[in-house]
Amino acid sequence: MRLRLTTATLARFLTLLFVLLPLGLLRHDTQEVRAEPEQVIKLYLPTMRQNHPLQPSIFGAEINISHAEVAQKGRAANLYWTRYNGIRWSEVEAVQGVRDWTQVNAESIELRYIVSKGLTPIVVVRGTPNWAQLIPGAACGPIRAEHLDAYADFVGEVVTRYSQHPYNIHHWELGNEPDISIQQLAGNGNSMFGCWGVEGDPYFGGEYYAEMLKRVYPAIKRADPTAQVLIGGLLLDCDPTNPPANKSCESARFLEGILRNGGGNFFDMVAYHGYVFWANNRVDWSQHDSNWQTRGGAVLGKLNFIRQMLAAHNISKPVILTEAGLLCHESTTCPVAEFEADKANYAVRLYSRAWANGLQGAIWFTLDGPGWREGGMLDAAQNPRPVFTTVHFLATRLSGGTYVGQDSVGSREGYIFRNAGRTYRIYWTNDTSSTTVSLPTGALVYDKYGRQMFPVGGTMPVGFDPVIIESAN
Incomplete structure (x- = not known):
């Protein structure tokens, strides 16, 4: 069939095209943010349509205080990823079979703020209600076998609710640092850490975590076939193949337990965490992490270990770093000016290495401030610190680009x-x-x-x- 394009038809087509184009992407608002007391930086912020994300990139940060101002700062920094912790089963279904979604109204509002700024959330789902706890008093811990289906049903409903407008969320992380035991938390069962770990078990409870994945993963995919399911970000305390003195590193066998029990078919990405602590001795903080030094440090050493475990089980899955940053250790006095300058220094190293080594994303902990052990990109008043300026510059220049190669010689x-x-x-x-x-x-x-x-x-x-x-x- 031949089509005849008249002038009138062409005019109507161009008019429609003009209306549908995301014109907000062509306009710019301006906002001034202070990165250092003496420095004012003018940022040009694209006016985005709701739920229209940036070009996918490595750059991300966790948001724990998500009011409009903090979410806007994430947008201003040109972040793509943001991690949000999280939606708790223990709050919604405190009574078995009765789900009260008003208990997560605040979380829903915060997630709307995040998504409205064009950020891509990874949402943590955690919290075992009292009636489902395998370890009494451990909301951070494993679920009794007879209630795994109830958890799967709950997570499926979470995904159904939040995968639709106005949220459009498609990344779900099941727990937070599950490779920790309740003993390591001194019995604090309400910790934000996970505590699926089982001391004395050869694989530290990872095999049972795989049983949970086998129930929950299909429920998530039924609710949203496009959903991406992440293993709860692994702490990976130290290298079990080369443990430091006086450490067994048994908890790092957790991932191997997941894979040995067939869990590899029931997640889409491996998430892990890699923090480093500040020192003023001018050596790379990550490379000299004593727990992972022989493999390349806290970020790349853990990544090497994860990929080795996956390869040993003939599994190929993407890996994402869902918590990272340079922290001030509780036993250290960190001079503010030096510490903040070095956080900016480390951000360049972190994001460059993460991208070059094929990570799906690197998520700084946290965007909001002051952050755990002063790690935040923002200060206590939610104003930008120097690291924010650095990340904004890198993300603006590099997001949507490609990695070409390494150019390293000697030190x-x-x-x-x-x-x-x-x-x-x-x-x-x-x-x-x-x-x-x-x-x-x-x-x-x-x-x-x-x-x-x-x-x-x-x-x-x-x-x-x-x-x-x-x-x-």
């Missing part, structure tokens, strides 16, 4: 990315040494905050603080 670590016709080379050293790199013709050089630097002589010194070099492809 210098470097990664190359491309986006929108530009090449970005990111370099730093992992100790007090320094080196130089040659600059491409016409290159622009930035420090970790995105402030332009002006090197002379066609080379750029590289030290412990990262530098970002931008040039034409």
Whole structure:
């Protein structure tokens, strides 16, 4: 059949196309945020349609205080992922068979804030009600076998409710650090940590967690076939194949237990956590984590272990880092200026390494402040800290781009990315040494905050603080 395109038809088509285009993406609002007391940065914020996410990227942060201001800051930073912890079964169904969804009204409002800013939530589902607890008093712990189907039904209803407008949520994380035992929590069964771990069990309770996955995963997929199911973010305390002195690392066998019991067919992504603690001795904080140092540190060492476990069971699944950051240890005094500057430094390392090593995302803990052990991107008044400025700069330049390759020599670590016709080379050293790199013709050089630097002589010194070099492809 031949179609004849008249001038009138063409005019109607163009008019319709103009109306349907997301014109908000072409306009910009402005907002000033302060990253440091002496520095004012003007951010240009795209006006987005509701539930229209950014181009998928590595950049994310957890939100624990999700009022409109914090969610807007996540949007301002150009984050893609945000983790939200969470929806609790123990609140909704405190009485068996009676589900009171008004108990999560506050959570629903917060999730609407997050989604309305174009962020992509990963929602944690946790909390075992008293009547379903395998370990009495342990809401963070495993579910009695006879109630696993009730839990599956509950999670299926959660997904049905929140996969639709106005939420459109499709990523679900089952528990939070389930590879912890109730003994490790000193009996605190209401902890935000999970406590599915079983001390003395060869696989630390992972096999029973797999039984839960076998019930819950099909229920989630029935409710939303597009849903992505994550294993509860694994703590992975230390390397069981090379344990530090005086540590057994038995809890890290939890993942192996899941896989041995056939759980590999009942999740879509492995989630894990990788924190590091600040020290002022100018060595890379992650690489020198004593619990994972022999494998490459708290982030890449754990990732290496996870992939080794998956490969040993002939399973290939994406991996995502759902909690990470640079923290001030409770036994350490962290000078504010140095600590905050180093959080910005570490953010460059974290997101660059995560992207280069094929992670689906890296989620800083937390966006809101002050955060656990002062780790937040925002301060207690929810104003941006220096790390926020760094993440905003990186995400704005790199989101939607591609990873090209590594450019590391000796103590210098470097990664190359491309986006929108530009090449970005990111370099730093992992100790007090320094080196130089040659600059491409016409290159622009930035420090970790995105402030332009002006090197002379066609080379750029590289030290412990990262530098970002931008040039034409």
